[in-house]
Amino acid sequence: MLADENWRLRAAACEILADRPGAATLAPLVGRAADIDWRVRAAAVAGLSKIHPLPNDLALRDKPLDDRQRALLAWLDAYDAAAPGATLKPELCELFADGSYLEFGRPLVERCLTCHVGYKQHPMADSGACASCYPSIYADWYGSAHAQSLSHLQLRTVRAEDRQVAWVSFGELRGMSCVECHAVFERAATNPAASPPATSSGPAASKPGCPSATGPAAAADESCARCHGEVDRQWRQWLAGRQPHRADWPPGQVDLDGSRDTRTCVDCHMTLVSTSPAELPHRDHRWRARRDAALLADGIALEIQPHADSAGATCVRFTLTNLAGHDYPTGTARRAIRLYAGPAGADDLPLLAAMSPRRPGWLWTDTQPPLAPGEQRHYDLMLPDSAQSVDYRLVFFRNTLDPNGFTNVITVGTVAVTPSASAEQAAAP
Ligand code: HEC
Ligand code: HEC
Ligand code: HEC
Ligand code: HEC
Structure with missing residues (x-):
């Protein structure tokens, strides 16, 4: 019912959950507070306010999407601060992963991307540069869930221009690159063994190098724990x-x-x-x-x-x-x-x-x-x-x-x- 095509059923499901406020009914209401239909949002927000106070203009029909989602994320912060023990913010993925009839604004999408793409900005972020030194690692990675970690994120949004529902576009991004897990050294200076022969006349040290042959910057389990x-x-x-x-x-x-x-x-x-x-x-x-x-x-x-x-x-x-x-x-x-x-x-x-x-x-x-x-x-x-x-x-x-x-x-x-x-x-x- 919560993900039914008919908004009336989605709203009714929120009302039923709102009648039983408590830790076990919370997660589905958080998701529906980002529903594509303002009436469903209103029902979800009413339910959430019974658990922890929420600015009640959050569900207003005309409040801009980004403002609403910022308020919802602030509510999650406040909820977590008041109820340590059952924190919700680390659960963002679970709360919104069934994206049916949800809409995503920038603040929320950015949170998803902290794990689904990673945090790092780097000139090599598309990892193509690594293929020349590590062709088989590159080929493995290319087909992996990590390299494709945006493909499951079929997120809808409402376009500001015409208020039509559209898919969120990630442009060229497909997922996480080598640099999410690996320290990258300047080529000539630190890691000559892992470097390709210099092919350009530019100063080598100003170019990104290959991932360190000794592995990622952090201990293996720490580098996985960041997202898992x-x-x-x-x-x-x-x-x-x-x-x-x-x-x-x-x-x-x-x-x-x-x-x-x-x-x-x-x-x-x-x-x-x-x-x-x-x-x-x-x-x-x-x-x-x-x-x-x-x-x-x-x-x-x-x-x-x-x-x-x-x-x-x-x-x-x-x-x-x-x-x-x-x-x-x-x-x-x-x-x-x-x-x-x-x-x-x-x-x-x-x-x-x-x-x-x-x-x-x-x-x-x-x-x-x-x-x-x-x-x-x-x-x-x-x-x-x-x-x-x-x-x-x-x-x-x-x-x-x-x-x-x-x-x-x-x-x-x-x-x-x-x-x-x-x-x-x-x-x-
Ligand atoms: C804390 C890190 C983190 C954040 C933040 C995060 N995710 Fe995820 N997500 C993961 C991981 C890790 C997996 C893979 C889990 C697994 O395979 O068990 C995943 C898997 C998924 C999947 C695929 C589920 C499947 O059945 O294969 C979807 C869809 C998804 N996430 C949506 C989202 C959305 C939407 C957001 C933002 C609201 C988000 N995630 C935020 C870490 C995160
Ligand atoms: C999700 C994290 C992650 C990503 C993304 C990742 N690696 Fe790795 N990589 C590792 C870990 C962990 C090791 C093992 C390190 C160890 O043994 O201490 C490793 C090892 C390596 C090694 C050392 C040789 C070996 O196989 O032990 C190379 C080279 C390497 N990776 C290259 C790459 C390249 C190139 C990419 C991108 C195409 C990439 N890695 C993407 C985590 C990652
Ligand atoms: C002793 C071997 C072993 C170790 C250590 C281990 N795993 Fe796994 N992992 C498995 C097996 C077996 C499965 C498949 C069954 C399952 O889902 O539990 C799996 C499944 C997974 C999945 C897939 C979940 C899904 O269905 O999408 C993820 C993600 C994962 N492990 C991450 C990790 C991370 C992160 C660590 C370290 C903190 C880790 N694993 C340590 C054996 C291991
Ligand atoms: C920057 C965040 C991030 C880091 C760091 C990370 N993962 Fe993942 N991992 C993800 C996400 C997101 C997914 C789910 C992608 C999807 O299915 O959409 C995932 C999926 C997986 C899967 C499931 C693969 C599959 O085929 O479904 C395994 C296993 C896994 N990760 C293991 C690891 C291990 C081991 C490490 C550490 C070496 C690691 N991850 C580091 C974000 C991360």
């Missing part, structure tokens, strides 16, 4: 807590008490790769994530244990263990994993469990929280006596709001549940 703050917090929790891992023997089983594992974001998401025999191995600049089935499967263990319950009925226990360096799934609240399982051969496998990341200010009704770092969770499936085997499928969903959104199968299979099989442990990779 919540994932970084989870990673620190993993470093300090239980770190289960796959046992060497017997295969397929999980050892709950891992030795201290100190892998960073870079170790898991930027492994060393070698594109051609002539080239030294380099860090993978594609930032492997949900499109990489092996990475997805490595990060979680599914153990399957058929047994008879106390009444003698057949039962199968599915155990999921998070082996990743943070929540599984992590990232935006639109991600999910779903475990389907049921008697083999059925057309539609029933859903046994669904998990999604949690963010402040959202109400969840149809999923459980994600697996915390190191967490293990059990799900029991009761079976009819006739069942001989069970089909199962564990799937990653990119966007639970989009029925046709990207999915990737993490693991799938069939396991026997006959008494002879139940003595052994069936294990998925």
Whole structure:
């Protein structure tokens, strides 16, 4: 209803939320305070004022867009200052990521770009200059989510000239460049090894150089934390807590008490790769994530244990263990994993469990929280006596709001549940 095409339904949804003011109804109201229709904005603003005072001209029909959005951002600052503990500003991405029928003025777009492009201005910002020294890194980066980080930002605005709704244009910008993570040295002076041969007659030192061959300016995890703050917090929790891992023997089983594992974001998401025999191995600049089935499967263990319950009925226990360096799934609240399982051969496998990341200010009704770092969770499936085997499928969903959104199968299979099989442990990779 909140993102319905009909403004009346959007406004009604805001009114319903406004009747239940509280931390859990907050996030959707913040988004709708930037609705394209002033009547929806008015309903959202009325709801927000019940939680924290807001200048009431914010929703006025004729207040210029930029002024309204500045006021809304100021309100977020004030809210955060009054309610530390559940701060909203770091959640801007979540609050506005479902852009349906929202409008974006400059102040808000600029905030989005602090992460979706970065903060730095540099003559090399399009990264083309780096291609000559690092062709394969450049090629990896070019297709990556980082280089394309504006492509998901389909933001609408209302043109001042004719008050028509139009897409926000980012001009030539596509996403974040090398210099967001790398210190750039003046060419001749500091880093001759990584520099291309001088081809121009101009003074070399006045030109931008290539990224330092020794890596980014900041420690790897710090440079990721700047934009992936919540994932970084989870990673620190993993470093300090239980770190289960796959046992060497017997295969397929999980050892709950891992030795201290100190892998960073870079170790898991930027492994060393070698594109051609002539080239030294380099860090993978594609930032492997949900499109990489092996990475997805490595990060979680599914153990399957058929047994008879106390009444003698057949039962199968599915155990999921998070082996990743943070929540599984992590990232935006639109991600999910779903475990389907049921008697083999059925057309539609029933859903046994669904998990999604949690963010402040959202109400969840149809999923459980994600697996915390190191967490293990059990799900029991009761079976009819006739069942001989069970089909199962564990799937990653990119966007639970989009029925046709990207999915990737993490693991799938069939396991026997006959008494002879139940003595052994069936294990998925
Ligand atoms: C300047 C901000 C910024 C920094 C710094 C940054 N990221 Fe990202 N990252 C983003 C944004 C924005 C996206 C989402 C882009 C999109 O899908 O639109 C993203 C996406 C990702 C993804 C998902 C890739 C995919 O295919 O969907 C991974 C993995 C990732 N980042 C890892 C890292 C790691 C590791 C680091 C540190 C070396 C890092 N990021 C540093 C902003 C940043
Ligand atoms: C031990 C390995 C490991 C470490 C360490 C690790 N990750 Fe991941 N990461 C994974 C796995 C596995 C997934 C896919 C499952 C998931 O979403 O949790 C993933 C997924 C992601 C995603 C994709 C979320 C999405 O669906 O778009 C991002 C972004 C990300 N990690 C960032 C980071 C950052 C930032 C750090 C460091 C603070 C980090 N990761 C540390 C293994 C790791
Ligand atoms: C999201 C952050 C990020 C971006 C954007 C990025 N890099 Fe990197 N890069 C890293 C990290 C992290 C390392 C590993 C550093 C380490 O091992 O300490 C690295 C390593 C490197 C290295 C050292 C050699 C190696 O592979 O270990 C080179 C060269 C390099 N990057 C070039 C580039 C170029 C060229 C671009 C743009 C086309 C780029 N990087 C964009 C984060 C980034
Ligand atoms: C604090 C940094 C940050 C800010 C500010 C930010 N984002 Fe993001 N955004 C991210 C990261 C990191 C990802 C990737 C998350 C992941 O893959 O799990 C992302 C992903 C997205 C996505 C893709 C979601 C998907 O399902 O792949 C959209 C859309 C988006 N952001 C919209 C916005 C909008 C609109 C704004 C401004 C109102 C904004 N973001 C501000 C960091 C940020």
